[in-house]
Amino acid sequence: MKIIVISNYSVIREGIVSLICKYENISIQFVGETIKDAMFLIKSNIADIVLLDINKDNEEELNSINRLMTLGVSMKTIVVDFYGNKDFFIKALKSGVQGYILGKSSEDEILYAMDHVYRGKKYFDSYFVDSMINENKDLPNKLETLTNREKEILEEVAKGLSNQRISEELFITDHTVKKHINHIFKKLNVKDRTEAALYWNKYGVLNKQEE
Template sequence: MTIRAIVADDQTVVRTGFVNLLTTQDDIEVVAEAADGEEAVRLTAQQRPDIVLLDIRMPKMDGIQAARSILSEADGATKVLMLTTFHLDEYVFDALAAGASGFLLKDATFPELLHAVRLVADGKAMLAPEVTKQLIAEFVHRRPTRIATPDLTGLTAREAEVLLLIAQGLSNKEIAERLTVTDHTVKTHINRLFTKLNLRDRAQAVITAYELGLITPGSRAHG
């Protein structure tokens, strides 16, 4: 199946670079490119792509507003992958709250770009450890007194442990090594805890871990 994509970035060199890289792949088709947020929203409504790569900072309408508009109209058919220059971007939390499936750094390698596009187009979340840490910091800053609402009682001790490790930014492979289990076992635990807590992706898992008190400001994964 061909992944239909739109690339939106106000910097022509960056936009063209992403387009040229993506079009080298047989399973990815760039159906349009946009230079600002408003154009991205309009073209998405016309083309109905599988994924939109959105720069956060764009004229007329920024990437956050564009993501919110696109996702409110797409009914799950179109996914959004945000493009950012920095690991620590102040819009990380807003973008994820708007429904974006993750972030891609503009200095990502070609394999990382392709992996992110395919992952998000397949309905999964793309959240680098650096972005996870920023999400945690922003969540603490914005919601320091929020009362926990999810319920942990339905989770097994191992599922709660996996949730904590996800919140600390560990990948599935790293979690498997930490717990001395297989990757498949980790995926099973993640699927079960996501179902029990009604989570969409790892971004929501980080927020939920904070709301449940599993992780506190300053907590981090240890190697």
């Protein structure tokens, strides 16, 4: 697992490096202050994961991540947030990051998140997910109101796929995807793709395991 560590604070860079460098399956490729510093490595698809510390002084780095996503780089991003800022979390999701963890997370949780993302999955700290979804016991049952096709589309939305990509994956038209997504929003009572993705990440996996 090839890692790039980015933070505008040296103490955080050093802390992250000291935490993960002792593992044989982890190779630190670069440590720097900004995404721009590591741009060559990122565009060359040398790194598997970027661990990005986000704070009020460098939140524009999320815009850099968004631009890189549009370029089709294979690198995945895990944001490390030492402030528990929900606004950063929402912005990070919209930027297309694959992971978001608290800076105070345990070593085991950080390693688990890295492994999860490395294997092509997503990992969002429950602190942020729980804060954005009403913790009502009836909420998970709303998934039962979705058709099988709507569940398939919701799962793809949670992966960050665009409508066009979803239509290609499921062999349906872009118009059909849009129609299904509108139905999903109404049935789950969510406002946008971010809330829908969060809903699936919290309840969808559990629902599938119970089937």
